[in-house]
Amino acid sequence: MKHPCRSLLGSVLALAAGGAMAEPAKYLFQPPVTIIARDIYDLHTAMMWIITGIFVVVFGVMFYSIWKHRKSVGHKAAHFHESTAVEIAWTIVPMIILVGMAFPATSVVLAYKDTSNPDLTIKATGYQWKWGYDYINGEGAGISMLSSMTTPREQIEGDAPKGEFYLREVDNMLTVPVNKKVRILTTANDVIHSFWVPEFGVKQDAIPGFVRDTWFRAEKEGIYRGQCVELCGKDHGFMPIVVNVLSGEKYTAWVAEHQKAAVATADEAAREWTKEELLARGEKVYAAVCAACHQPTGQGLANAFPALVGSKVVQGPASEQVKLVLNGRKGGFMPTSQMPAQAMLSDTDIAAAITYTRNAWSNHADEGLVQPSVVKAAR
Amino acid sequence: MAHSTADAAVAGHAHDHHDHAHDDHAHAAPSGFMRWLTTTNHKDIGTMYLWFSLTMFFVGGVLALGIRAELFKPGLQLWHPEFFNQLTTMHGLIMVFGAIMPAFVGFANWLVPLQIGAPDMAFARMNNWSFWLLPPAATLLVVSFFVPGGATAAGWTLYAPLTTQMGPGMDLAIFALHILGASSIMGSINIVVTILNMRAPGMTLMKMPMFVWTWLITAYLLIAVMPVLAGAITMTLTDRHFGTAFFNAAGGGDPVMFQHVFWFFGHPEVYIMILPAFGIVSHVIPAFARKPLFGYSSMVYATSSIAILSFIVWAHHMFVVGMPAAGVLFFMYATVLIAVPTGVKVFNWLATMWRGSMTFETPMLFAVGFLFVFTMGGFTGLICAIAPIDLQIQDTYYVVAHFHYVLVAGSLFAMFSGAYFWLPKWTGHMYDETLGKWHFWLSIIFFNVTFFPMHFLGLAGMPRRIPDYNIQFADFNMLATIGAFGFGLSQLVFLYTVLKCIRGGEKATAQVWEGAEGLEWTLSSPPPYHSFEVPPQVK
Numbered sequence: 001m002k003h004p005c006r007s008l009l010g011s012v013l014a015l016a017a018g019g020a021m022a023e024p025a026k027y028l029f030q031p032p033v034t035i036i037a038r039d040i041y042d043l044h045t046a047m048m049w050i051i052t053g054i055f056v057v058v059f060g061v062m063f064y065s066i067w068k069h070r071k072s073v074g075h076k077a078a079h080f081h082e083s084t085a086v087e088i089a090w091t092i093v094p095m096i097i098l099v100g101m102a103f104p105a106t107s108v109v110l111a112y113k114d115t116s117n118p119d120l121t122i123k124a125t126g127y128q129w130k131w132g133y134d135y136i137n138g139e140g141a142g143i144s145m146l147s148s149m150t151t152p153r154e155q156i157e158g159d160a161p162k163g164e165f166y167l168r169e170v171d172n173m174l175t176v177p178v179n180k181k182v183r184i185l186t187t188a189n190d191v192i193h194s195f196w197v198p199e200f201g202v203k204q205d206a207i208p209g210f211v212r213d214t215w216f217r218a219e220k221e222g223i224y225r226g227q228c229v230e231l232c233g234k235d236h237g238f239m240p241i242v243v244n245v246l247s248g249e250k251y252t253a254w255v256a257e258h259q260k261a262a263v264a265t266a267d268e269a270a271r272e273w274t275k276e277e278l279l280a281r282g283e284k285v286y287a288a289v290c291a292a293c294h295q296p297t298g299q300g301l302a303n304a305f306p307a308l309v310g311s312k313v314v315q316g317p318a319s320e321q322v323k324l325v326l327n328g329r330k331g332g333f334m335p336t337s338q339m340p341a342q343a344m345l346s347d348t349d350i351a352a353a354i355t356y357t358r359n360a361w362s363n364h365a366d367e368g369l370v371q372p373s374v375v376k377a378a379r
Numbered sequence: 380m381a382h383s384t385a386d387a388a389v390a391g392h393a394h395d396h397h398d399h400a401h402d403d404h405a406h407a408a409p410s411g412f413m414r415w416l417t418t419t420n421h422k423d424i425g426t427m428y429l430w431f432s433l434t435m436f437f438v439g440g441v442l443a444l445g446i447r448a449e450l451f452k453p454g455l456q457l458w459h460p461e462f463f464n465q466l467t468t469m470h471g472l473i474m475v476f477g478a479i480m481p482a483f484v485g486f487a488n489w490l491v492p493l494q495i496g497a498p499d500m501a502f503a504r505m506n507n508w509s510f511w512l513l514p515p516a517a518t519l520l521v522v523s524f525f526v527p528g529g530a531t532a533a534g535w536t537l538y539a540p541l542t543t544q545m546g547p548g549m550d551l552a553i554f555a556l557h558i559l560g561a562s563s564i565m566g567s568i569n570i571v572v573t574i575l576n577m578r579a580p581g582m583t584l585m586k587m588p589m590f591v592w593t594w595l596i597t598a599y600l601l602i603a604v605m606p607v608l609a610g611a612i613t614m615t616l617t618d619r620h621f622g623t624a625f626f627n628a629a630g631g632g633d634p635v636m637f638q639h640v641f642w643f644f645g646h647p648e649v650y651i652m653i654l655p656a657f658g659i660v661s662h663v664i665p666a667f668a669r670k671p672l673f674g675y676s677s678m679v680y681a682t683s684s685i686a687i688l689s690f691i692v693w694a695h696h697m698f699v700v701g702m703p704a705a706g707v708l709f710f711m712y713a714t715v716l717i718a719v720p721t722g723v724k725v726f727n728w729l730a731t732m733w734r735g736s737m738t739f740e741t742p743m744l745f746a747v748g749f750l751f752v753f754t755m756g757g758f759t760g761l762i763c764a765i766a767p768i769d770l771q772i773q774d775t776y777y778v779v780a781h782f783h784y785v786l787v788a789g790s791l792f793a794m795f796s797g798a799y800f801w802l803p804k805w806t807g808h809m810y811d812e813t814l815g816k817w818h819f820w821l822s823i824i825f826f827n828v829t830f831f832p833m834h835f836l837g838l839a840g841m842p843r844r845i846p847d848y849n850i851q852f853a854d855f856n857m858l859a860t861i862g863a864f865g866f867g868l869s870q871l872v873f874l875y876t877v878l879k880c881i882r883g884g885e886k887a888t889a890q891v892w893e894g895a896e897g898l899e900w901t902l903s904s905p906p907p908y909h910s911f912e913v914p915p916q917v918k
């Protein structure tokens with residue numbers, strides 16, 4: 001689909017926006033980098049032209065009438081109140097226009113629904129409140145990572161200036177090769193989330209217990225930023241999706257590096273760790289994962305998240321806490337509260353977080369050290 | 380109804396005639412609060428409905444300002460995210476179930492008997508009961524802010540399984556919705572029975588005023604879908620507390636099923652909130668154009684088609700849950716089709732204005748404002764209906780803009796139009812025209828300042844229901860917040876104008892407006908306590 005009018009309207013609006021091209025689009029969709037996003041963009045532009053046309057005609061008539069057919073200018077009311085011919089006309093004509101709109105839309109629907117023959121398949125899992133990416137098929141299969149927002153609290157609370165990618169920056173970007181068909185399987189761990197990257201024209205809800213899919217083929221290298229678009233609880237506004245599109249070679253190199261890292265993670269879990277090592281790592285894991293709910297102070301939030309300071313579970317047998325963190329728990333604190341299972345974290349991260357909570361603040365649990373091997377055995 | 384002579388005697392005189400009516404009755408009628416608690420009079424009940432909904436409108440408005448204040452600039456300034464989510468959720472629930480729906484029932488109570496030439500509603504006691512269910516339900520909603528964990532923060536759409544994570548505020552909201560639903564169903568049955576059985580001799584269905592027609596259809600929609608909502612929220616309740624798994628995949632359920640059930644209620648619900656508005660505008664425009672409504676019968680057919688189509692379009696709210704292509708296409712085609720009857724209505728109103736002899740008192744200003752701004756909401760609705768485009772804008776501010784154009788500029792402006800139109804009839808006094816005009820211009824300007832920029836925010840990618848946003852969205856959010864405070868404050872002008880009108884003012888004639896037509900204008904202003912003791916004859 002080519003619409004010459006697209007570039008016209010686009011440039012008019014770009015001018016209106018100050019002509020700044022590097023800035024994100026302000027009045028329209030972000031510049032598309034996949035065929036679907038481009039089709040959607042064109043469809044929207046075409047619709048806007050039709051609608052603008054109808055708008056001008058209909059309200060032209062209305063304002064003309066308001067101008068001319070006023071009592072104050074001495075207009076006398078006519079008394080017609082029916083005309084079958086006119087009624088038929090304004091039923092049929094809109095019908096034809098609508099068919100004209102639905103027809104091109106149909107082919108775009110069929111195209112975005114066609115997830116067959118992907119080069120790469122990645123599962124995106126929504127967690128409260130981060131994303132997990134598992135590379136399932138194609139180059140990079142086996143890579144697995146969690147992706148959480150990295151914007152610091154000080155920026156959010158106004159104690160530090162906000163960066164350019166405020167709320168739209170993560171620790172681990174979803175990394176994909178350019179010009180390859182990537183199929184995204186979406187699912188969720190707790191509640192419904194939604195995976196959206198505006199430049200790609202992909203949006204797909206991530207539903208707990210079900211797997212849905214969508215696809216994209218990015219045509220330009222670069223970093224693209226979206227975020228969760230289905231209300232998923234407290235930090236719904238803070239779970240960005242950042243995609244890094246790399247050239248073929250760079251992607252291959254990235255894969256190699258990550259697979260090495262995966263092996264290292266496995267080795268890590270096999271060895272014995274010292275308490276200091278686990279505490280240092282645990283502090284980071286706690287801040288990245290657990291603090292969203294249990295708060296940096298470990299005091300929890302009234303009526304929503306229990307305090308870990310002085311908690312019976314944290315002070316009690318380690319095996320119970322390992323089980324709770326791995327599997328989650330429901331209804332132990334408030335009738336409807338729910339601790340989501342944290343099994344997506346690595347054995348080492350879980351062991352570190354648990355070790356940390358058992359020693360942090362005023363906690364001094366008896367079994368203060370939990371090894372990754374214990375977590376592994378409990379899975 | 381044995382007091383016709385007494386009533387007829389007072390019908391003629393001044394505004395405080397309600398009290399006289401009672402004093403004149405031989406046996407003591409309750410006064411003060413008991414009078415309102417026990418009344419079975421359609422006008423009293425209509426008045427209570429209208430005051431109730433105006434109160435809830437201000438409560439919901441304060442919540443909205445809480446939302447906009449937080450979004451004035453990026454960063455978290457005022458609220459924690461969980462409280463922000465409570466604000467968006469309760470703003471939606473209160474405006475939909477506490478303000479708009481009861482307000483239209485209030486209009487129906489006042490107007491249906493007057494317009495069809497009946498003495499009162501068919502089930503007068505049930506009418507009292509359906510009103511008095513509302514205050515307890517509203518109390519539950521408001522009180523839920525103060526229980527442990529606060530009000531529900533799952534969004535007004537109450538999607539599972541997020542609802543299972545909420546505190547007891549969720550249960551209070553569910554009970555409140557059950558009560559409000561029961562009230563709506565009773566109100567609707569009453570309206571249907573009144574319309575079908577109590578019309579004046581000679582008033583055939585196809586001679587009924589448009590407002591009566593739209594409410595008849597709305598009442599059927601309500602009876603059909605309120606039980607569906609009740610089912611959905613009851614399943615939510617049992618999932619939360621009794622171990623069922625209707626919406627939990629781990630137990631064999633499906634979270635998406637909640638959405639199907641909810642929107643099977645939810646889409647007809649949006650027509651429940653707009654059809655009576657269409658009815659009001661269909662009275663105001665002919666009155667001030669001094670010309671009969673164009674295409675009466677096509678209006679009736681268009682309203683019925685919209686109502687029927689509204690049952691087969693629900694999944695357009697779910698284009699990104701992952702339906703098969705055939706499902707997406709079906710719901711896209713069906714939704715687009717609704718534009719045809721809606722277009723017919725807009726064209727009919729325009730043709731009514733065409734070559735009329737128009738004047739622009741406040742009711743007409745709001746009606747024309749409605750036509751202009753509601754149609755813009757209709758256009759963006761068409762954009763949303765095109766599934767591939769919806770893929771980009773679903774759950775963004777574009778949708779927020781769209782539904783405020785149809786609900787605020789649509790339902791609310793039509794109600795303002797109707798309020799100014801019938802206020803002289805209801806109170807016996809003319810309202811202050813200057814204040815009314817101020818109210819209109821402030822409202823329409825600030826409305827657009829608030830919601831027009833939201834289209835751009837949505838297109839550029841700002842999701843809805845977030846307490847904080849990237850700096851690229853900062854300037855339009857600031858503008859929207861300024862508009863919202865302006866809009867909110869402008870509504871105080873309305874409150875003042877109404878109070879002033881009730882307390883006094885130029886006396887209204889029975890006819891009130893030169894071009895007004897219908898049975899209600901044959902009665903005195905205000906009308907006698909029991910509207911039509913002797914049925915009028917309709918030719």
Ligand SMILES: [Cu+2]
Binds near residue numbers: 228230231235236237
């Ligand atoms: Cu979310």
Ligand SMILES: [Cu+2]
Binds near residue numbers: 646649692693695696
């Ligand atoms: Cu709908």
